[in-house]
Amino acid sequence: MVKKHQIRITVNGEEHNLLIDPKKTLLELLREDLDLTGTKEGCDEGDCGACSVILDGKVVNSCLVLAVESDNTEVVTIEGIHRGDDLHPIQKSFVDSGAVQCGFCTPGMIITTKAMLDEIPDPSEEDIKHYLEGNLCRCTGYSKIMDAVNVAIRHSK
């Protein structure tokens, strides 16, 4: 039997103390141990960005982070950016701009956009493309995602 590790992790403002299998990824911890299934697994090898979360202020592919590495960190997932029924402005702009089709890449897209805007409040088109390059979308051709990000930028000003 593999020895489990005790970790303390704050997810969306809530602290959790968990016994974790050392092979487990942060993505698995979120989805399986905390039932936060909004974070998606698209490839499990860091290529698609569907599992993006914000870890200590930086966006990461949660499939590439071991759960034990997230000991003593703060994580924000898609479930943590709106308050009750009030959508975050980025979530609202994604809905209104038609940036959501199948919706599987959407949580990752929104999380990455949030991390970008937290860091650069007024990003250039190049900045946006640089940040979102690691988030693949197969439905939209990115046109309406760009629209949504631009609307969110305008609203956050």
Add this chain to the structure above:
Amino acid sequence: MEKFSVVGKRIPQRDALDKVKGSAIFTKDIKLKGMLYGKILRSPIPHAKILNIDVSKAEKLPGVKAVVTYKDAPQVKFGIAPIWADKLPLESEKVRYIGDEIAAVAAVDEDTAREALDLIRVDFEELPGLFDPVEAMKPGALAIHDSVENNISRAINMECGNVEEGFAKADLILEDTFSTQAQSHSPLETHCCVARYEPNDQITIWTNSQAPHPNRQRLSLVLGIDASKIHVITPCVGGGFGSKIDLDPSQVICILLSKKSGRSVRISHTRQDQFISTRIRHPVSHELKFGVKRDGTIVAKQARVIMDNGAYNSHGPAVLSYNNVMFSTLYRVENIKYEGYLVYTNKNWGGACRGYGDPQATFAQESMMDMIAERLKMDPIDLRLKNANNPDEITANKVRITSCGLRECLTQAKEASNWAEKMETKSKYRGLGVASMIYTGGGSIGSGFNYSGATIQINADGTIHLLVGATDIGQGSNTILPQMAAEVLGVNPETIRLTTSDTDTTLPCMGTFGSRVTFCAGSAVFQAASEVKKILLEEASETLEANIEDLELKDKKIFVKGSPSVSVTFSEVASRIHFKKKKTVIGHGYYNGPEEIHEDFDPVSYLGYPSPAMVFATHIAEVEVDPDTGKVDVINFVAAHDSGRAINPLLVEGQIEGGAAQGIGWALTEDLQFEKGKIINPNFHDYKILTIKDVPKIIPILVETIDPNGPFGAKGIGECAMVPTAPAVINAINNAVGIRIKDLPATSEKIFNGLKEI
């Protein structure tokens, strides 16, 4: 123009709210009590006889709850139609490609299941692999499927008019060969299913299917269990593009594992599983011969086509027929000859993939059209206008065209792309390219079926419930179908409760493919809504003592035209019908058309292809080629589409933009590469779908011809959106640097080498 209150509005997707919050439930988000995790053992060899399968060690591994092989499965082959059925859920005698299903394990976690797979021993007798369809179809080649001569699964020979006479009249004859590569659908969500088997063969399966009702029917055939005992539920689907229409072996295997273990089981494909075991776009080679007059009139065209089927049929036979229909129907040509072969090889099997054989045909034909324009020194758009299809025509291959906006697509795309000026002032390494297309805008009844059902019930309190079998895989049917019902009933679409894609509660729907849901499910919804409207009006006419013709519906009220105060609410009317008349307010709609099928319809070649409506489009790409690396950047892109009336322009644009991006990917980077039958790039690192950096702003143009038969004049949009993209890009590359790419994709390497030769 007719005034609508809801149809034609840019309403955001109904499901988007849950999707942006992360609360939308996809199949993999479902966790049942005691659920086990299934893994499938796949063939590592492209072609072999199975001599023995020993699962004894795997069964003994702690944590393993069930191991299944062909011995646990009925030996019934499945396919899209009984005549094409060639696949067992678990193979018993032979494997035919790397990825073929041999055995499966259900265990307490995925790691244990994976470990158990390593303990299964399979003895093979290796057979020579056939990887090239040209080799595979040679007489005497080893048969991949017993009974299939020369490995040819379907052959089509069709001639309309007389091509020899046509070519004799031509001023110019051009011949060339164009080939296309395998593309992976790559929806962001991989295949997944959760199955629960209960005593007496009661089965529930949650699965991300594009077609839950046909899935149920095929599961019923394969398992020998009544369809009424099988409940297929489709949660949110993370994209499909054709890959999730078929019954997948994993769905059957999941049920077998649940039956054997007595527990619910989930099988979720890894990205690698997705690449190596789900359908792909068929690679095709087209040998074309075109004859034209000096003025650009095409007098004859001929194609010899070899389509690489891979190991099993899936949709292959129909894809070949579509390849013919779309090749033959685009442009007004009297003399057409098509010879096509669908050939088995020991590679991943092709299937339905956005465009269904049409992108391949259109790449070939639209490349050829550009080469003709060049030889005739004609503007490529003028050449296409010269031969464009017209509305209300029956083509040489007996296809009925009703609404048709091809000419408008060409002229509007020309204008929006600033074609004339840019062609005049063309700079080095920059170029423009155009391509057009035809596709179905409402599926087809060629297989005998094109069904979609809808039910609307009005509860006693006046609230509305719409139930449809159609599935939203991201395209937006959950938004536009209530929009159509709302338009008929004069209500806000948000107030309509919606149930979809559940085989126990919805009327059958053939599924989400063939750009058919807007047209077919939309027609059913229109019919169902009209029926409940009639019931409500009849009752209201009694209450209000007014003629039905004098009544109107708005905001869940029925009132006398011109006297809004003389009104009765839906709730009052529904309550009276329910409790006084003791009747329900239910309307059903069922579409299965078109009614009229050409007397010469041939189910093999699809001569006389019976579609309720055809759609048209023109794409214009502007590219820039980097002379140092050969890299192509698409810098501007215009896509004009005639898809009838846009029920929701926001969503129509979304389909066009996404389709074009997929098409640019297929043109430039997407290439499933094989080495002796093995896919060598089964991940997003090596198989390049485009990122936000690679896709230009797509300018969608909606050419809204109003179709005479579509609901509110609408036609389909989903599949056609990527059909003319690749040839537009390839023609633009030729315009930019004079390099004619005849085999997709146009990699930097090919362009770079081409530039060296100039």
